[in-house]
Amino acid sequence: MLQAGAKTLSVSRGISLGIRQHCNKTPGRLTGSRGISLVSIRRVWDKTPGQLTVSGAVSGEQLGAKVKVQGWVRSVRAQKANLFLHVNDGSSLQSLQVVASSELNDPLLTFGSAVEVTGTLRKSPHHNQPVELEAQQIHVVGQCNPVDFPFKIKERHSLEYIRQFPHLRCRTNAFSSLLRIRSEATTAFHSYFKENGFVQIHTPVITSNDCEGAGELFQVEPSGPDNEEEENFFSVPAFLSVSGQLHLEVMSGAFSRVYSFGPTFRAENSQSRRHLAEFYMVEAEVSFTQSLEDLTKVMEDMFRSATEHVLAHCAEDVDLFHKHVTPGHRVTVEAMLKKRFPTITYSEAIDILNRSSENFAFPTDWGCDLQTEHEKYLVKHCGNVPVFVTDYPYDLKPFYARDNQDHSEHTAAAVDLLVPGVGELCGGSLREERLDLLRARLEEAGLEDTYSWYLDLRRFGSVPHGGFGLGFERYLQCILGVDNIKDVIPFPRFSHSCLL
């Protein structure tokens, strides 16, 4: 593990210097009366005995213990007698202050370098940090030339600037906070579904359907010289999935509540701030539905539950965004959680848009799709809280959407959830469960053969059902107030860009 050129600095009055020897002593381990380790959840990830994560160390639970901490240097300050470092390992926004004798100073201890510090945890005399690590040994595991390193000590770089370095931006406070929030939000959605009786389904990434019928498909074929034959690898055209919905619908013939959470792909030639070619979608399908309200209830509960979980479990990281990246956004998030989400129909939405004095770039005639500018206006109009828009024109929706059979203004039982700052966050619908109506629509589109298996679902124990998909990156934009979707995903993919 130790790199060539790595260097160890130690002081003679300290504890044992050999790392292996040190680990064998298991300092810092707490044992309960039944021999069970008394570790907090956070410290369960602490690696070998005596080795702590930074969050484990700053928790203050192991004061006086001899420990080893590994991480990357976030600041260095050398005084006459002492050297101060801040070390971060991604386990929390907080870094651990390391205090060492200036004998341990070394030019290789720079901002960005990787270190392993062995020492004793002490109560810190400073109010803003409960704990510091009094170092007996500092080992520089990996050097970092601060002149070439694109991030500079004490500078708050913009999200736009750090986006240029997808291989390095996780080293910044803002992006490491984002990644912890993203990870916790993933847990939050899974917890919501688990607590509410949903079964998780791994829907395929490669599929032969175009669920949305919008033609935004990436085709999948092997590459290389062996692939010159005309025939498709799978014998049929195959694509990266645009949605797991149809596979969830298969499962909803046997499970009354299912969900999936995975990557989805759209060949959208868009440079917008809310579209990606690869994004994560949370999708749910509910059987035995009575009305769209069965879906809007799940959507709203899920949004609240996930957001409350993230605010509670990632308070410091979320604060970093709400204070420094998108100041004032906290108020918007709190307002979203206070009120029930209102519902308006598409026809009401069109009325609101037509009555407004705004000059929209896109038409607002009945039958036109709502554009981002319309969605954002509607959200503001409804008090800057999430709003459901229901019953869209039948012709705007894919073949699976349930016909409301309301002839004059012909609509489908579809719903979008629009949220502040982003616009559309979720899209869903009741599915057409009536065999004759579904067959007629598929025939009209020339898709009857392609979807004969889908018609089978309506032949054998068909039930009223419906579901929705939530764009996970848009969700993060919404709760953090981040303007550009490329700043909430580790490695953004969009047209003309596939870095790394």
Ligand code: 4AD
């Ligand atoms: O509204 P969409 O297209 O709905 C479906 O795909 C349904 N089959 C889902 C279902 O009912 N199971 O997509 C759902 C959500 C959108 O509301 C949006 O938040 C997000 O996915 N989304 C995108 N996010 C980022 N980049 C893109 N290109 C996106 N396209 C859709």
